[in-house]
Amino acid sequence: MSRNPVDIVTSAMEKYGSGREAIMQMLTDVNRELGYIPEEAIRAIAAAVGVSNAEIYSVLSFYSFFSTEPRGRNIVRLCNTISCRMAGAGDILAAIEDELGIRAGETTPDDRVTLETTSCIGLCDQGPAMLVNDTPHTRLTPDEARRIIAGLQ
Amino acid sequence: MAEMRVLTAELQPEAGAALKKALGMTAADVVFEVRESGMKGRGGAGFPTGIKWNLAGAASGADKMVICNADEGEPGTFKDRLLLEKYSMQLLEGMTIAGYAIGSSKGIIYLRAEYPYLVPAIMKARQDLIDRKLMGHFILGGNFTFDVEVRLGAGAYVCGEETSLIESLEGKRGEPRNKPPFPVNSGYLGRPTIVNNVETFVNVPHIILNGSDWYRGLGIGENTGTKLFSVSGDVEKPGVYELQMGSTIGELLDLAGAEDVQAVQVGGASGITITAGELERTLSFDDLPPGGSVIVFDRSRDMMDVLENFLEFFVHESCGQCTPCREGNVRLLDVTRSIRDGRIASREELKDFFMLAEIMKLGSKCGLGQTSPNCFVDIVTKLAELPGGKGGI
Numbered sequence: 208m209s210r211n212p213v214d215i216v217t218s219a220m221e222k223y224g225s226g227r228e229a230i231m232q233m234l235t236d237v238n239r240e241l242g243y244i245p246e247e248a249i250r251a252i253a254a255a256v257g258v259s260n261a262e263i264y265s266v267l268s269f270y271s272f273f274s275t276e277p278r279g280r281n282i283v284r285l286c287n288t289i290s291c292r293m294a295g296a297g298d299i300l301a302a303i304e305d306e307l308g309i310r311a312g313e314t315t316p317d318d319r320v321t322l323e324t325t326s327c328i329g330l331c332d333q334g335p336a337m338l339v340n341d342t343p344h345t346r347l348t349p350d351e352a353r354r355i356i357a358g359l360q
Numbered sequence: 361m362a363e364m365r366v367l368t369a370e371l372q373p374e375a376g377a378a379l380k381k382a383l384g385m386t387a388a389d390v391v392f393e394v395r396e397s398g399m400k401g402r403g404g405a406g407f408p409t410g411i412k413w414n415l416a417g418a419a420s421g422a423d424k425m426v427i428c429n430a431d432e433g434e435p436g437t438f439k440d441r442l443l444l445e446k447y448s449m450q451l452l453e454g455m456t457i458a459g460y461a462i463g464s465s466k467g468i469i470y471l472r473a474e475y476p477y478l479v480p481a482i483m484k485a486r487q488d489l490i491d492r493k494l495m496g497h498f499i500l501g502g503n504f505t506f507d508v509e510v511r512l513g514a515g516a517y518v519c520g521e522e523t524s525l526i527e528s529l530e531g532k533r534g535e536p537r538n539k540p541p542f543p544v545n546s547g548y549l550g551r552p553t554i555v556n557n558v559e560t561f562v563n564v565p566h567i568i569l570n571g572s573d574w575y576r577g578l579g580i581g582e583n584t585g586t587k588l589f590s591v592s593g594d595v596e597k598p599g600v601y602e603l604q605m606g607s608t609i610g611e612l613l614d615l616a617g618a619e620d621v622q623a624v625q626v627g628g629a630s631g632i633t634i635t636a637g638e639l640e641r642t643l644s645f646d647d648l649p650p651g652g653s654v655i656v657f658d659r660s661r662d663m664m665d666v667l668e669n670f671l672e673f674f675v676h677e678s679c680g681q682c683t684p685c686r687e688g689n690v691r692l693l694d695v696t697r698s699i700r701d702g703r704i705a706s707r708e709e710l711k712d713f714f715m716l717a718e719i720m721k722l723g724s725k726c727g728l729g730q731t732s733p734n735c736f737v738d739i740v741t742k743l744a745e746l747p748g749g750k751g752g753i
Binding site for chain 1: 432433434435436437438440441472473474475476477511512513514515516517528529530531532533534535548549590591592593594598599600625629655657661666669670673676677679
């Protein structure tokens with residue numbers, strides 16, 4: 208059972224203080240724990256730091272890792288930049304989309320996986336590569352990618 | 361000029377040896393040594409590190425900051441990942457020496473969101489150094505105190521630009537600031553701040569231990585030291601290579617094993633595209649940008665697909681603040697698709713887009729918009745199939 212967004216913000220404030228420079232860390236903590244940043248969290252961070260809700264929304268909407276929509280329990284980010292593309296990222300994407308029955312940018316109906324394509328993740332020497340949550344997977348083949356995706360809870 | 365391993369040498373100096381030596385010098389002498397080394401920033405922009413440190417050291421203001429830019433996001437770059445994985449002791453020691461040199465007790469590593477799995481290695485190195493009194497309070501029993509924390513980014517390429525990075529650390533949108541003021545005078549929270557690349561800091565212990573004369577003996581002319589290159593694409597052995605500054609791109613490709621080369625993208629998507637006829641050109645601040653990313657394309661690749669991929673990247677990553685960058689990249693992407701699909705009737709049609717590329721370079725505030733048209737200009741002029749034959753606008 209995940210914690211209430213306000214509780215996450217409260218414990219983040221204890222760790223990082225309530226200065227404006229704590230905003231990114233607070234957003235990161237909420238985003239990591241819940242998979243997204245709900246409106247209650249935006250309000251709680253705004254109140255903690257002393258800025259408007261709109262200001263917090265403005266910040267979080269700038270960064271591609273932050274989401275305001277609920278996402279799956281697992282987030283798969285497949286690199287779409289040129290070195291991974293040349294190494295076959297297109298086939299990997301097709302295999303994962305087929306395995307999950309969704310397209311990039313979507314979440315499975317059972318909330319198990321959100322699939323995204325992403326800019327370079329710095330694994331260009333070992334492509335095609337993807338991040339599953341915090342873990343890198345490299346030198347993927349379509350079969351290997353299917354196996355990894357099927358194993359996600 | 362050829363392969364030369366210093367930063368990635370098997371045998372590294374004992375942790376703390378350079379710091380001990382630095383603490384036996386005055387702060388001004390440490391800055392002087394780094395300045396005399398001639399080292400220019402390893403992130404790609406090439407500002408002399410010693411001059412940056414000198415400015416920050418001389419700036420008035422309390423709570424000076426040492427920030428490490430570990431937001432390695434240029435497509436095709438992964439050399440900092442290797443340094444953070446295997447050489448974080450040297451990175452932290454370099455940051456600590458920088459802190460002593462400019463009079464700072466606090467460092468921050470701004471680590472890109474895509475590298476969270478590197479945090480444990482960095483924190484372990486930090487704890488090892490603290491246990492050995494090489495970091496933390498009263499370093500080596502003296503009065504100098506320095507510590508670092510790691511802060512994660514959240515997926516924004518533009519935050520590799522130093523003022524965007526500072527904005528992000530301050531809890532804001534990562535939009536570049538107007539300069540001046542420069543970070544050395546007014547950076548993080550208005551404090552005098554140096555922002556240096558991971559590789560820059562990793563060089564520092566070597567410079568302090570071996571001296572600036574030794575360092576100037578590496579490389580060519582004003583391009584001193586060694587440089588790490590991330591090589592990917594159509595090569596036999598992709599990976600990180602360390603060469604003396606001023607080596608040729610051909611020497612690097614020989615090490616990585618490249619055959620049937622059509623083109624090489626040097627310096628990432630924002631860098632320069634060269635053809636197989638230009639492999640004698642040198643990796644240095646005077647010629648090909650030595651930021652680190654080298655992507656090789658053999659003759660089987662359609663360079664217009666490559667260009668489309670780069671421009672899609674810039675459309676996604678433009679922060680949107682400057683109109684020429686926000687809108688210009690979209691227009692360049694449109695016309696790139698038109699060229700690829702043979703929908704360009706004449707070369708005349710392309711003239712406006714080359715003018716647009718110039719406007720983007722002149723009218724954008726930061727390096728993103730200033731450099732994103734490079735790939736368009738290079739690939740279209742050198743490699744595109746246009747009405748009447750290949751390239752040559």
